[in-house]
Structure formats: C-alpha cells, structure tokens
Amino acid sequence: MDFVFTSEHDELRQTIRKFVEDKSQEAAIRRQMSSERGYDPQVWASMAEQLGLLGLIIPEQHGGAGLGFVELGIAMEEMGRVLLCAPFFSTAVLATNALLLAANDAAQAELLPSIAAGKTIAALALNEPDRGWEVADLAMKAAADGNGWRLDGVKTFVIDGHSADVLLVVARTNEGVSLFQIRGEADGVRRELLPTLDLTRKLASITFDKARAQRIGRDGDLTKTIDKVVTLGIAALAAEQAGGAQRCLEMATEYAKTRLQFGRAIGSFQAIKHRCADMLVGAEFAKSAAYHAIFRAAENDDAELGAAAAMAKSYCSEAYFQAAADNIQVHGGMGFTWEHVAHLYFKRAKSSSLLFGDPLHHRAKLAQEIGI
C-alpha cells in the first residue's frame, strides 16, 4: 500500500504536461468549446501517434502500450490541469475499460487497435433519465432480433456521445445486464448534443428507436463488471479533478503575487494568503485521494478499490469545486468575467462533481463499505 511514482512515471508526466500545455492553451480551449465536435482531430491524432496516449492501458497485442492504471491516472491528471478538450475520458478510459472488462474477444480485436491508433472515438452509453448512477438500477432493454439485437430507449449524459464513431450501450437481456455495440450513425440512433454547464466536455442524449446493435458483452449478467468499469472511471475522473484543483491553486497564487491593491500585492494580505494555504491543503489531500484510488486500481485490488474510489470522488469533487470557487474569489471582478478562464474550471469542477454520483452519493457508499 504505497504510492511511489517511479522515474518512468515522472518522465511520462513531463512528456504529457509539455504536450497538453502546448495544445490546450486558452485560445484552443475556447475554439473547441464553441465547436460542435469539441476537440481538435489533429491533436487527437498526435495523442495517438506521437505519444501513444490513446492505447495506454490497451495490451500490446491490440496495438496499445500495455501500461497500467497509474499511467492512465497521470494522463488524466495532466489533462484536467489544462482542461484539454478531447474525448480521452470517454474513449481511452470508459469505453476502453468496458471493452477490456466486459467485451468478447472478437469485439476487443476489432475495436481496441482502432482506438489505440486514434481512428475510433468510442462512447459508453450508460445512464438513463431519472435512473441515478447505479448500474443495477438501469432499465433499458435489448431484444433479440434475428441474428442481432434491437435497442429501444433513451440514454443520457453520454460523454462525447454526439461525435463518437461507436457507441457501447449497456442494456438488459433476459440474462441481465450486457454490452452492445452500434455505430453512432446507425439507423434508429438519434443523437442530441446537450447544452451543458461545462462547455469543455460534451454530453449527448441518445434515443434508440428499433436500432440494430451487436451484442459484444461476455456471457452472463455483467452488472458487477460494468460496476467495475464505472469505478475505474471514477478513479480516473478523481485524478482529473486533482489536476484541476492544483491548477486553480496555481492560478490564484500567481494572481495574488502580481495584483496590487492598497499599494501591495494582495497575496500579502492574510485573508488571501490563508485562503491560498487552505487551497494547498485541499489540493494535496485531493492528490492523496486520487493517487490512492489509481494505485489500488493498478493493483487490481478489488477489496480496496470501491472504498478508495468513493473516497476519492467525494473528496476530489469538493476540493476541486472549492479551489475553482476560491480562484474566482481571489481574482475578484476579473474572475467573474467570461473573458477569464476561471469560470471554465468552475464549471468543469461542478460538472465533474455531479457526473457518476455527487460527493454525498459517494460518502453514502463509503459509509456502507466501512460500516458507518
């Protein structure tokens, strides 16, 4: 039970940081958030070809780097730090884990190499309107239809669902929960880009109307497997939040050093300084929580992972939101403007706090897990 980043980890972090800081400057973020696609295909291609990021956790036999969850967490943290607009979380984390854990060999062989190469954007269609965040509560049914399956129903909050080439849909058969694959542009699939609070992460509502899909889920009820996919996603999301919290702290601190009022840098006032000190504690604790979760995920430590992920999602959500809110406050009037980047972090923080269950939801899970 340790969190030791190796020198290879540190090198990977530096490589990713250099790349995303270059590609996700403010102008680029603003371009992508106002575009419908929401990401830059050239950047995406570089992420695949130059850095091999899209296949980080994909085994080498499927064209990936064959690395683990620690590396994935580092990537998410660095991307969260600069609000990189790219379908990484949807494709390289959620969909990839769904394929690795829940899909049959044929689907893995078909999709994973293409994901690793940056040729396929994949989205996990999981949530349903008013169904909460637990896989066991999902209701959408898949009906056998000749040699294929037919999907009817609505999925929502599908991250990058509007632009994905492939949708991985969680739906029920008589055996229980399973996984289905369908092209994003297939007949019977109606995709609607949702107007979102967070403009840097696109969400879609997707209506399936007699849509013909392929079942790729392994045999049997996959409730627990999909649960694990979600839990891994939560651990990765917590790392992204930790990165965001750290960046908010840096922005607030930089500004407090240079903004002069009453003849002095505002960071010399204890009211501001102490706020920054509390942000530092929050950012460091958020890292501890996120690292704990991603290391347990990397060790495939299922006994610890549930509690670690719940703790990380609860804490990192609140720490990130607090840091983003404090960042606006430290920036004063400037922080309230559209022109400043602070509101983008604020919106990302709140949205990621609500995705996959809010802090209260995860504390309730944790409480159950540890017997409180």
Next chain:
Amino acid sequence: MSTYATMNEDELRQRVRKLIEAADPDKVDMFTFRGAQFDHGLAWVNFPVGYGGLGLNPKMQVTVADELRKNCKTVYDDLIINPIGIGMGAATVLTYGSDEMKKRLLRPCFTGEEVWCQLFSEPGAGSDVAGLATRAVRDGDDWLLNGQKVWTTLAHISKWGLLVARSNPDLPKHEGMSYFLLDMQAPGVDVRPLYQITGEAEFNEVFLQDVRIPHSRMLGKEGQGWQVALTTLMNERTALGGGSQQRGGGPINVLLQLWKNNRAKGESAAAESVMRDRLTKLYIDAELLRLTSQRARSAQRSGNPGPEGSVGKLAQAELYKKIWECGLDVMGPNSLVYEPGYELRRPASEDRRDRTLMAKYQFLRSRANSIEGGTSEVMRNILGERVLGLPGEPRTDKGIPWKDVPRGG
C-alpha cells in the same frame, strides 16, 4: 556537508551488545545503564567521541534502538525521560557550549539525572517569540535576569532551563537577544503551575526576579541569542504528526467506536443519517491525513519532497478538534457528565500518553492543537509564504530598536 566516521551496521550492533554486557538495562538501574550507553558513544551516535557519540551519521541511531529492543525487556523512552534536554538542548550545547559545559552537562542530560526545560515563550511573546521582553543586564561576571516565561513544560522538575532574554533593547528585535543556560534552582526563580482548560497543569509559568547567571553560562555570543534559539528549535524532535499510521486508527477510530456504542439512543433516523455523513467526512479527512503523510514519507525517501510534507500540522490540528467535538456530540447528553474532581492537578507524563485517546479529555485538550507548536494562522502564513511564495505581510517592527516596537502585556 558533514562527513561522518564510518562504522557498518554489524559493528554498531556489536557495540550495542557490548554495552548490554557491561550494563544490562534489565539488571541495573536507569542512571547506570544510560550512563554506560553514553560512555559507549551510543547516546547520540552523531555526537563526537567522548560526548556520548561516535561521530556517525545520525540515521544510525535507529540501529542502536533496534538492537536494544531486540535484546532487552527494559527500553527507555527519551521523550519521557528528558525530552527537551535530549531532543533539543544537547545539540545546542554541542554547537554553542564551551568544552567545560559539554563535559559537565551532556552525560546527566542523557541519563535523566538532570531534566531540562525551555524558556522561550512569554505572555507578550507567543507567535512572535522574537519579541520577547525578559531583560538580561550585565553585572560584572554575571547577568541579571528579570521577566516572566510561560508554557514551560517540566520546569517544576528541571535542573536546567534553556533561556532566551533581551540583552540589548536598543537593537532591532532579532539582534538584541542572548541565550543562557539557567540553573532552575537559582535564587529568584519561581516556578508556578499553569492550569489549563483541562483543569490540569502540564505547563508552568516561570517568574524571574533578579536572577543571577554567570557569563560563562551564555551559549553563543552576546546578541546571538536568536540564532542559537533557531538551532534549538531545528532540533526539536519531529513529533509523529501526520495522523495515525494505520487505516481508521487513532482518534477517528475512537470516534467511530463511540458512535457505535452510543448510537440509536433515542435519535431519529433522520438525525442518524446526518450524523453518518458527518462521521464519513471526518473519516475521509483522517484517511487523507494518513495517506498524505505516507506520500510525504515516500517522497522523502526518494529524495524528492514536495508540498505534501508541509500541510500535515495544519490539517491535523484542525481535524482533531473536529473529531473530538463530534465525540461529545455522539455521546449526546452523557457528555454533560465529566470526570469528577478533574480540576487542578498535575498529570504524570505516562498519564498524558494514556489519555491521548480519551474523548472527553481530548475535547478540551485538542483546543491547543491549533495553538501549540505554531498556531494554525502561523502555519497558513508559512504555507502561503514558504511553499506558495506569496509575499510577506508588511512589517512594522523591522529595522527599528526593539524598545520602540509597540507591544502589549
């Protein structure tokens, strides 16, 4: 950088076993054994030969402790025997004291025959300890001391006190201090118990009225007091900050047990679920305090320490207060009743250790967590300025004579 003598671990372990042959702590008394430990150079292995050490890297002290634990039932704890003398005073004497002082003081300091205390804080000098006002005036071969010190642990049983006083009020505050070794039995030294919020006196107030200290007991030079004091503070043993080492251990564990034993006594389900969330939040904070200190230790080991090592004191102080506040809440009306006759007594040092996990006691004692060893406000300044690089508060006491700096009582 310092160079250390070389001795491998096996040789050091052999030397410890020789010590045990010469004076087995399970057979001889404490002073005899620890005297022998000093004479074998195993008191502070990093000290020079003849002064309780062997000139080794200080890290090798753990080998001594380990070998003693392996071979002996009786194991002495420096933190109980003479924490200030052994942990802080000895290194200060070694750095700044004369040879005569080293010969006279170090051995009985280590054996525990002479206990030490530290006289820095004053009623008017808490967070701003460099503003202290106890006056030292030269009088022939002596210095004449007048003033009051406070929060002095162990003063009532101490032989020696490490004392900083103002020797020149015309200089700016950091420049006008000198550092003395005070004989606590000298005429004019009056030690009185300082009863605190718990009703006990862990600390003392020390009043100094025309106390004479020979000039030969000055540590460092006249005016160098602040620098010497920093040496003392730097050697302060880092307490085991950073929460419990085990998951769910320490105060949070006590709190959860208390809740399990007291829950559902007449509370509604709604109130229970609110309490459950409060407990879960505290559990998360306690876990993250533990994990952050674990992360800090890993980073330290790999030679790449970051800010994770600096947040523990502040976070722990604030968390422990909240945990013990919650402790009384989970016991509900039972918390209205306290130990009978707890007021106005002196706890034994073992006593303090046993009571670190007692909820009602800690509810009161933990208020000091965010005051002692640096208030939470001072800690936030340190994080803001040293870790984040924010500018300091404009100072009104810089560069002006100490006597012209405004101050209260």
